[in-house]
Structures are given as structure tokens and as C-alpha cells.
Amino acid sequence: MEFLVRTENLLPPDTPDETREQLRKAERARATQLREAGVLKRLWRVPGRNATIGLYEAQDPAALHDALVSLPMWKWMDISVEALATHPQEQ
Amino acid sequence: MEFLVRTENLLPPDTPDETREQLRKAERARATQLREAGVLKRLWRVPGRNATIGLYEAQDPAALHDALVSLPMWKWMDISVEALATHPQEQ
Amino acid sequence: MEFLVRTENLLPPDTPDETREQLRKAERARATQLREAGVLKRLWRVPGRNATIGLYEAQDPAALHDALVSLPMWKWMDISVEALATHPQEQ
Amino acid sequence: MEFLVRTENLLPPDTPDETREQLRKAERARATQLREAGVLKRLWRVPGRNATIGLYEAQDPAALHDALVSLPMWKWMDISVEALATHPQEQ
Amino acid sequence: MEFLVRTENLLPPDTPDETREQLRKAERARATQLREAGVLKRLWRVPGRNATIGLYEAQDPAALHDALVSLPMWKWMDISVEALATHPQEQ
Amino acid sequence: MEFLVRTENLLPPDTPDETREQLRKAERARATQLREAGVLKRLWRVPGRNATIGLYEAQDPAALHDALVSLPMWKWMDISVEALATHPQEQ
Amino acid sequence: MEFLVRTENLLPPDTPDETREQLRKAERARATQLREAGVLKRLWRVPGRNATIGLYEAQDPAALHDALVSLPMWKWMDISVEALATHPQEQ
Amino acid sequence: MEFLVRTENLLPPDTPDETREQLRKAERARATQLREAGVLKRLWRVPGRNATIGLYEAQDPAALHDALVSLPMWKWMDISVEALATHPQEQ
Amino acid sequence: MEFLVRTENLLPPDTPDETREQLRKAERARATQLREAGVLKRLWRVPGRNATIGLYEAQDPAALHDALVSLPMWKWMDISVEALATHPQEQ
Amino acid sequence: MEFLVRTENLLPPDTPDETREQLRKAERARATQLREAGVLKRLWRVPGRNATIGLYEAQDPAALHDALVSLPMWKWMDISVEALATHPQEQ
Incomplete structure (x- = not known):
């Protein structure tokens, strides 16, 4: 199933550049x-913000949760998830 | 997978009692x-309101959508759905 | 450019079934x-609601507006649009 | 009586891993x-967040409050509680 | 247990005076x-609005729900309920 | 006149226990x-939160303000006040 | 005591001009x-809206409520009231 | 002085096309x-909505109010206004 | 022209009393x-909060901005401003 | 295409004046x-706040994002962007 995932990255502005760069690479x-792995299907930036909108696919919400928690920035991210229902037009 | 489903019933107050009763029975x-069918697992009332909180189980969001649309009151209901992830404590 | 488009369909519950069906077909x-035409790229249902989330592509916001206004249900829809920025990961 | 309880865990991201692990175990x-004790009946994760939705049972709101305050993470949690009314369908 | 109950009366402004008066008396x-019966313990008006704040006491949320639904204006009221926990200072 | 007063206590979670205890006693x-003094008439806890709802009586908003500011926790509290109008049913 | 009072006039757009004019005069x-009578001390318009912000003085919230209810447009107005505390700088 | 003005046009969907067209022309x-007259300086559409964002100039908020009220659609529009301060960079 | 100005003072609770007192005097x-200077015409306290509501008069929003920025507490204040239109009843 | 861009500058109040001044100049x-470069077309201050409203022009949201990120204050700014559609009246 597919999910729409919004992330706001709340890493403090005074984070040292080196730490920031390491986290970004990871x-x-x-x-x-x-x-x-087919979990992250599309990713966009919210213009002007350190934030993204992503289209994810996972077996269920628990699998999606595990995928999101595995992101190195997760501890600093405010994430909201919407479960999407396939639209009959697309079947 | 499980979903938390809130419904607000917006049936107009001036609906004739007979219509209201028919709808309620249906x-x-x-x-x-x-x-x-194992789709509706628990149902509560939001005290004071014509509203419910329900615990549903369905194969995916599309199947849940079909179940909710099949409710005779659906056209008058404002519904919001949250996909729930199994908590590791419960596995 | 791509846009995330949410629609809430506010067609009144007492709309005659025939009218509703005609509108839905159109x-x-x-x-x-x-x-x-490549304008509507993906479409999902918000589970439980008469609402959709769509991924659109259009030359600019004015072209997107014209596409959305051309939908027969437009007069009854509450629509919100977010302009998406391509994420560097996808380039 | 039953309660729907949402928790958001606001433990700061820079909490040492050891402290975090101790708190999580406790x-x-x-x-x-x-x-x-029959107080916590079901527990779900809000996917993507350090947050839970729980179904609790307690004699009254004061007893529920005591149960929630007894959680070692309580000082860092933003909690909201809804009292649930048994639905006649379940009686 | 005690509850804080807010009501907003949404009776349409064009309700005939006679109907309005009958409802108000009932x-x-x-x-x-x-x-x-000891269910309604205190009642205040929200100044400037057709709205009240009330302190209720009932055995549980279901009993409170039944009391509120028994009000003749219920169909036109938007009601929100908060369950109150006895404060240790008052014990 | 009477006021409904909500307080959210925002004392930081890492406040030393001793300080916290001193403040609580004060x-x-x-x-x-x-x-x-008849200013604080009733006090409830918002279940699950370090928050209260109180019924206060004071001569006017300025007198209420002085009473609330006199609370040792005031600097850490987010307080909102509603002025209540006596309901004719109670006169 | 003084109050800040906001009104939004929700008179339906299709109200006949004559009725509208009569109500406005009244x-x-x-x-x-x-x-x-010294109750309404200042009145402003919220630019662009059929809405006002007013500074009122009344003995207590119940007296203010009676004054606002006495306005012929009251049934169509959405009103919110804030009780103001005299600032020490003004004493 | 300049103002940012948002309008949402709430003309009912069932307004006859002729009436709608007349209003639009007017x-x-x-x-x-x-x-x-130099009052309306720029006008944009909010994509997907029957809504606009405009940059207006008027002597003061009362003059702006008069200009907005003079629009034939005014009775059906939900308008919000922000007064803008010239930025020193532009002086 | 007149403005309604709300301020929330966010000075941290752990600010030394001496600093706090100096700032308050300034x-x-x-x-x-x-x-x-006729810029600040009325000032009220929001009861229970370190917050004020003020009625200001200034030539334009830029002049008001300069006046507010000149307050020694400005850096710690969350301020919102509404431009007020003179009501015809007052002319 | 044009964008309406709001910025809230969240630079901490205790930032040393020298740092603040350097950042402001940059x-x-x-x-x-x-x-x-024709990217920033107009800039206003939100009166009373360390905030701006700007009218920007960029080829697409990604180009706008790059422009905003290039601002030295970006890390401390909370930014929201609205894509604007040209209004037919202006064509």
C-alpha cells in the first residue's frame, strides 16, 4: 500500500556544519x-523549507514506520503520514 | 491492518423522524x-455528540473505504481515518 | 512542474442520484x-471521504487552475494546491 | 470506563543513547x-512518529491520570485523553 | 465523575419565534x-453567544451522553465534553 | 464574577526533583x-497532563490576574481565562 | 470592567435589501x-469584512451579554468576547 | 499604504449561470x-480555487474597506486583509 | 490610523530577576x-498571561513597526497587529 | 512564475548583537x-514582527527554493510559499 509522508527537519540551526553534512550524507x-528497495517511490521538496513530501510503499503501517525510523535524521524530524487508497480510476 | 475511524453525523436537524429512524436502522x-465480517471491531460514542470512534480492520485503505461507503449514513458523515501501526509491545 | 492537489467534494447529500451519477461520469x-494529456499523473482516495489526493503536472499554476476548473464537479469542490519542488535526489 | 489516550514523546533528540535506552526499558x-492490571488494553504506534494511541480502562479519570503519571517517560510526554462512551451496539 | 460540557446552540436564526420559545421552555x-437529579451542577453562559459551559456529574460518559441527548435542543447543539479528574487538593 | 481558568505547567522535564518539589509545595x-480567600472555588486535573481547570471568583479580571500571578509556578504556566456569565437558570 | 468584542455578521447574502436596511437601521x-449608556465605548470595522471590533464597558459578563443580545442583528452574529484587565500603567 | 487582500468567493454552486455571468462581468x-484609480495594483488567482490574492493601495483601512465593499460580489466573499509595512530595503 | 496590537512576552522563565526588572523598567x-507621543492610546492586560492588548495610533504600518521595535522587550515578544477601520458610527 | 513568500525570522533573542548585525548585512x-536578478520583486514587513512578505519570481519551485536557501538567515527562518496563478484580468 502507498503512503503520503511529510517530513519537517528540525535539526537545530546551530548544529555544526560537519555534523550536519555527515547526517545529510547518511x-x-x-x-x-x-x-x-521500492519503499521510497517519489520525493519532493516543500519549496523554502527543510521539508519533504514523499510517496512511499510498504506492506503495512508498521513496515513504513520501521523504514522511516531507519533514517539517520529521524530523531530530528516531525513526520506525518497519510494512508492512501487506490482510486478506482487507476485500477 | 487496523484503522481508527472517527465519524461525525451531519444529518440535518430538520430531517423527519421517520427518515431518521429508517436510516438509523439501516x-x-x-x-x-x-x-x-470482522471489519468493525470496536465502536464508541463521543459523549454528547452524534459521533463515533471505531476500531476497524481491513486489508488495506481501499477495502476500508468501501466498507465505510457502504454505510447508509455515509453521505451525511464527516469521516477521518488514521492507519495504526502494530506496537512491538503487542507482538 | 508538479503539484499536489487535494479535493474535497461538497456535493450536497440530497443531490438526486441521477444528477450525482451524471456528474460522476462526466x-x-x-x-x-x-x-x-499528462496533466493528471496519479490519483488516490482519502479513505472514508469523498476526497482525493492527486499528483498533477502543468506548465504553471495558471495552467493547473484551468485544468481543475474544467472538472465538471469543480463548483462543488474545495481544492487546495501545493507546488512541489523536484528533490535533488531525483535529478 | 474506557479512554482513548494519545501520547507524543518529546524526549530531546540529543538525549544520550544510554539514558534513552534505560527510559525505554523502564x-x-x-x-x-x-x-x-487491565489498565492498558491496546497500544498502537502512530506511523512515522514517536507517538502512540492507546486504549485504556480505569475506574475514573483520576485513576487514569495516576496510571499515566506512573510511566517513566511521562515528564517528556504530551498526552491527550478522550473519555469514551460505550456504544449501544456493543451492549 | 464530573464533566465540563460546552454547548453551542446552532438553531437557525430564521426559526419562528414561537418554535424557539417552545424549545427554550422545554x-x-x-x-x-x-x-x-444532581446531573447538572452548574451552568454558565459564554458572554455574547448562544452557548453555555456546564459542570455535570454522571456515573460514566454513557450516562452523561444520555442526559445531554435528552435535552430538547440537542439536535441543534454542537457539544464538546471534557472528563475532569478530581484534583488531590480537593480530596 | 466567576472565571474558568486553564493552566498548562511547562516546567522543563529536566528540572531537579528538589526544585520541582519546592515549587509544588509553595x-x-x-x-x-x-x-x-474564596478566589479558587474548584480545581480539576486535565487527565494525563500537568494541567488544571479551575473555577475562580474575583472582583474583576485585574484582581484575577493578580491572584494567578501570585502562584509560584506562574512563570512556567501557560494560562487562559474565560469570563463566565451567570446563567439565568441559576439566579 | 472593559471587554473586547468581535462580531462577524452572518446575515445571508440573499437577504432582501429592505430587510437588510431595516435591520441595519435598528x-x-x-x-x-x-x-x-456608556456600554459601547469604541467601535471599529475589520476592513473588508461585515465585522466589527468593539470596546465595551459593563458591570460584569452577564450585563455585557444582555447588551449584546439586545442588538437586532444578534441572531445572525458570531460574537467572541475577551475580558480585559486594566494595565497598571493606566492606573 | 499597501494591503494584501485575500478573497474567497462563496457564491453558491447552484447559482444560475446567467446570474453568475452578470455578477462576474460587473x-x-x-x-x-x-x-x-490605482487602488488595485496586482491580482492573482489562488490555483484551484475561486479565490484571489490582491495587492491594494488605499489611504487608510476605511478607504480600503469602501473599495472592497463596492465590489458586486462582496456579499458572497470572505475577505481577509493584512496591512503591509514598507520594507527599508525598498526605500 | 489605529491598530489593535497583541503582545505575548516570551522572556524565558529562568531570566535572572535583576535582568527582568531592568527590562521591565525600560x-x-x-x-x-x-x-x-500619542502612539500608545490604551493598554490592557490579558488576564493570567504575560500579554497585553493595546490600541495604538500611527501614521502607517511602518511607523507602527518602528514604535513596537523600539520597545526594549521587543526581541522577546510575539506581536500581532490588526489595522482598524474607523466605523461610520464614530464619524 | 510568481510566488508569495512569508518568512518568520526565529533568530534567538540572545544572539550577540555583532552576530545579528553581520547576519543582517549579509x-x-x-x-x-x-x-x-529579478527574483525578489517586492518585499514588505509584517508590522510588529521580525517577518516579511515577499513577491518572488522564479522559473519553478526548485529555483525559488535555491534562491531562498541562499539567504544567510535561511537556517533560522520559517518560510511558507504560495504559488500564484496569473489572473486573467492582468493578461
Whole structure:
């Protein structure tokens, strides 16, 4: 099933650049893995914000939760999830 | 998977009593079927309101949608759904 | 550019079934055209509601507006639009 | 009587892993006790968040309050409670 | 147990005066009964609005729900309920 | 006149237990004085939260303000006040 | 004591002009009386809206309520009231 | 001074097309006059909605109010206004 | 023109009393100047909060902004401003 | 295409004046560049706040995002963006 996932990254502005860069690299690496595993299907930026909107696919909400928690930035992210129902037009 | 479902019944106050009663009976009959099918697991009233909180189980959001739309009151209901993730404590 | 579009269909519950059915057919026909034109890329249902989340592509917000206004249900829909920025991970 | 309880865990992201782990273990131990006492009946995760939705049973709101305050994470949790009314369909 | 109950009366402004007056009298009569039964303990007006804040006492949320539904104005009222926990200072 | 007063206590979770205890004792002592002076008439806990709902009586909003500011926890409290109008049913 | 009073006038757009004009005249006449009685001290328009912000003085919230209910437009108005505390700078 | 003005047009969906067209023409004519008078400086559509965002200039909020009320659609519009302060960068 | 100005003072609770007292004195001194200059016309306290509602007069929003920024507490204040339109009843 | 951009500057009140001044100068320098590049078309202050409303032009949301991220204050700013559709009246 598919989910719409919003993330707001609340990493404090005074985080040292080095830490920030390390986290960003690790985040991107993990996102690439999720993409290759078919979990992360699309990702957009909310313009102007350190925030994303993503289209995810997972077996159920618990599997999605595990995928999101595996992101290195997770502890700093405010995440909201909407479960999507396939629209009959697409079947 | 399980869902938490809130319904607010917006049937207009000036609905004739007979219509209201017919709808209520049909609603209860359909709810009983969903209960027997294992879709509706628990149902509570929000005290003071014509509103409910329900615990549902369905294969996916589309199946839940079909179950909710099958309720005779659906056209008058404002419904919001939250997908629930099994908590590791319960596994 | 891509847009995330939410629609809430506020067609009154007492709309005659025939009118409702006509509108729904016309809506689907127009949606199919938008899909074929590459404007409507994905469409989901918000479970439990007469509401959708769609992924649209249009040249600019004015073109998106024209596409949405062309939907036969438009007059009864409460629509909100978010402009999406391509994420560098996807380039 | 039954209550729907939402918790948001606001433990700061920079909490040392050891402290976090200790708190989590203590939390789980106390939750198990509440479960065995029949106070905590069901527990779900809000997918993507450090948050839960729980179904509790207690004699009254004061008893529920005492149960929630007894959780080791309580000081860091933002909790909201809804009192549930038994639905006539379930009687 | 005690509950804080807010009511907003949404009776349409174009309700005939006679109907309005009948409802108001019936409402007051029922409120008096609830008061005598110890269910309605205090009642205030929200200044400027056709709205009240009330302190109720009932065995549980279901009993409170039945009391509120018994008010003749119930169909036109938007009601919200908070369950109150006795404060240790008052014990 | 009477007021409905909500307080949310925002004392940081990492406040030393001793400080917290001192403040709580001072708070309770001052609350007892306000109670004896007829200013604090009823006090409830919002279940699950470090929050209260209180029924206060004071000559006017300025006098109520002075009473609330006199609480030792005031600096850490987020307080909202509603002025209540006596309901004609109670006169 | 003084109150800040916001009103939103929800008179339906299809109200006949004559009715609207009659109500407006009656409203203004009553407002003038409240002004002369020292109850209505200042009145502003919220620009762009059929809405006002007013500074009222009344003995207590119940007296203010009676003054507001006496306005001919009251049945169509959504009103919110804030009790104001005299600031020490003004004493 | 300049103002940011949002309008939501709430004309009922079942308004006859002829009435709707007449209102739209009259609205556009009046808007053109305001534009020529230097009151309406820019106008945008909120994509997907029957809504606009406009940049207006008027001597003061009362003059802006008069300009907005002069729009033939005013009775059906929900309008909100923000007064803008010139930014020092632009002086 | 007149403005309604709300301020919430967010000075941290752990600010040393001396600093707090200095700021408060400076604040009051500046407020007195604004009062004498006819900029600050009325000031109220929001009961229970470290917050005020003020009636200001300034030539335009930019002048009001400069007046508010000149308050020594400004950096810690969350301020919202509404431009008020003179009501015809007052002309 | 054009965008309406709101910024709230959340730079902590205890930021040293020197740092604040450096950031402000860098911010203004970058804003001037964006203005000269035709990206920043208008800028206003929200009166009373450390906040702005700006009219931007960029090729698409991603280009706007890059422009906003290039502002030295970006890490401390809470930004929200609305994509604007050209209004037919302006074509």
C-alpha cells in the first residue's frame, strides 16, 4: 500500500556544519537504499523549507514506520503520514 | 491492518423522524454485518455528540473505504481515518 | 512542474442520484482526458471521504487552475494546491 | 470506563543513547504492568512518529491520570485523553 | 465523575419565534430535572453567544451522553465534553 | 464574577526533583490561601497532563490576574481565562 | 470592567435589501443607545469584512451579554468576547 | 499604504449561470475601475480555487474597506486583509 | 490610523530577576514615551498571561513597526497587529 | 512564475548583537542580488514582527527554493510559499 509522508527537519540551526553534512550524507545513503528497495517511490521538496513530501510503499503501517525510523535524521524530524487508497480510476 | 475511524453525523436537524429512524436502522444493520465480517471491531460514542470512534480492520485503505461507503449514513458523515501501526509491545 | 492537489467534494447529500451519477461520469471522462494529456499523473482516495489526493503536472499554476476548473464537479469542490519542488535526489 | 489516550514523546533528540535506552526499558516494564492490571488494553504506534494511541480502562479519570503519571517517560510526554462512551451496539 | 460540557446552540436564526420559545421552555424544564437529579451542577453562559459551559456529574460518559441527548435542543447543539479528574487538593 | 481558568505547567522535564518539589509545595500553599480567600472555588486535573481547570471568583479580571500571578509556578504556566456569565437558570 | 468584542455578521447574502436596511437601521439605533449608556465605548470595522471590533464597558459578563443580545442583528452574529484587565500603567 | 487582500468567493454552486455571468462581468468592470484609480495594483488567482490574492493601495483601512465593499460580489466573499509595512530595503 | 496590537512576552522563565526588572523598567519608560507621543492610546492586560492588548495610533504600518521595535522587550515578544477601520458610527 | 513568500525570522533573542548585525548585512546583500536578478520583486514587513512578505519570481519551485536557501538567515527562518496563478484580468 502507498503512503503520503511529510517530513519537517528540525535539526537545530546551530548544529555544526560537519555534523550536519555527515547526517545529510547518511540520510541520502539510507534514502537511496529505501528507493532501491521500492519503499521510497517519489520525493519532493516543500519549496523554502527543510521539508519533504514523499510517496512511499510498504506492506503495512508498521513496515513504513520501521523504514522511516531507519533514517539517520529521524530523531530530528516531525513526520506525518497519510494512508492512501487506490482510486478506482487507476485500477 | 487496523484503522481508527472517527465519524461525525451531519444529518440535518430538520430531517423527519421517520427518515431518521429508517436510516438509523439501516445503519445498525450494516454495522452488524461489518462486525460479523470482522471489519468493525470496536465502536464508541463521543459523549454528547452524534459521533463515533471505531476500531476497524481491513486489508488495506481501499477495502476500508468501501466498507465505510457502504454505510447508509455515509453521505451525511464527516469521516477521518488514521492507519495504526502494530506496537512491538503487542507482538 | 508538479503539484499536489487535494479535493474535497461538497456535493450536497440530497443531490438526486441521477444528477450525482451524471456528474460522476462526466468527472471521470474529463479526468481520463487530463490523464491522457499528462496533466493528471496519479490519483488516490482519502479513505472514508469523498476526497482525493492527486499528483498533477502543468506548465504553471495558471495552467493547473484551468485544468481543475474544467472538472465538471469543480463548483462543488474545495481544492487546495501545493507546488512541489523536484528533490535533488531525483535529478 | 474506557479512554482513548494519545501520547507524543518529546524526549530531546540529543538525549544520550544510554539514558534513552534505560527510559525505554523502564517504560516498557511499567506498560507491561499496566497491561497485566487491565489498565492498558491496546497500544498502537502512530506511523512515522514517536507517538502512540492507546486504549485504556480505569475506574475514573483520576485513576487514569495516576496510571499515566506512573510511566517513566511521562515528564517528556504530551498526552491527550478522550473519555469514551460505550456504544449501544456493543451492549 | 464530573464533566465540563460546552454547548453551542446552532438553531437557525430564521426559526419562528414561537418554535424557539417552545424549545427554550422545554429545554429549561429538562435542565431543571437534570439539576434536581444532581446531573447538572452548574451552568454558565459564554458572554455574547448562544452557548453555555456546564459542570455535570454522571456515573460514566454513557450516562452523561444520555442526559445531554435528552435535552430538547440537542439536535441543534454542537457539544464538546471534557472528563475532569478530581484534583488531590480537593480530596 | 466567576472565571474558568486553564493552566498548562511547562516546567522543563529536566528540572531537579528538589526544585520541582519546592515549587509544588509553595504552589499548593498559595492555592490553599486563594481557596480560603474564596478566589479558587474548584480545581480539576486535565487527565494525563500537568494541567488544571479551575473555577475562580474575583472582583474583576485585574484582581484575577493578580491572584494567578501570585502562584509560584506562574512563570512556567501557560494560562487562559474565560469570563463566565451567570446563567439565568441559576439566579 | 472593559471587554473586547468581535462580531462577524452572518446575515445571508440573499437577504432582501429592505430587510437588510431595516435591520441595519435598528442596529444603529440600538448601538447609539448603548453608546449613550456608556456600554459601547469604541467601535471599529475589520476592513473588508461585515465585522466589527468593539470596546465595551459593563458591570460584569452577564450585563455585557444582555447588551449584546439586545442588538437586532444578534441572531445572525458570531460574537467572541475577551475580558480585559486594566494595565497598571493606566492606573 | 499597501494591503494584501485575500478573497474567497462563496457564491453558491447552484447559482444560475446567467446570474453568475452578470455578477462576474460587473465584478470585472468594478475591478477595472479600481485598477485605473490605482487602488488595485496586482491580482492573482489562488490555483484551484475561486479565490484571489490582491495587492491594494488605499489611504487608510476605511478607504480600503469602501473599495472592497463596492465590489458586486462582496456579499458572497470572505475577505481577509493584512496591512503591509514598507520594507527599508525598498526605500 | 489605529491598530489593535497583541503582545505575548516570551522572556524565558529562568531570566535572572535583576535582568527582568531592568527590562521591565525600560519597557515602562519607553511605553510612557509612546503614550506621551500619542502612539500608545490604551493598554490592557490579558488576564493570567504575560500579554497585553493595546490600541495604538500611527501614521502607517511602518511607523507602527518602528514604535513596537523600539520597545526594549521587543526581541522577546510575539506581536500581532490588526489595522482598524474607523466605523461610520464614530464619524 | 510568481510566488508569495512569508518568512518568520526565529533568530534567538540572545544572539550577540555583532552576530545579528553581520547576519543582517549579509542578508541584505544577498537580497539585493536577488532583487537585481529579478527574483525578489517586492518585499514588505509584517508590522510588529521580525517577518516579511515577499513577491518572488522564479522559473519553478526548485529555483525559488535555491534562491531562498541562499539567504544567510535561511537556517533560522520559517518560510511558507504560495504559488500564484496569473489572473486573467492582468493578461
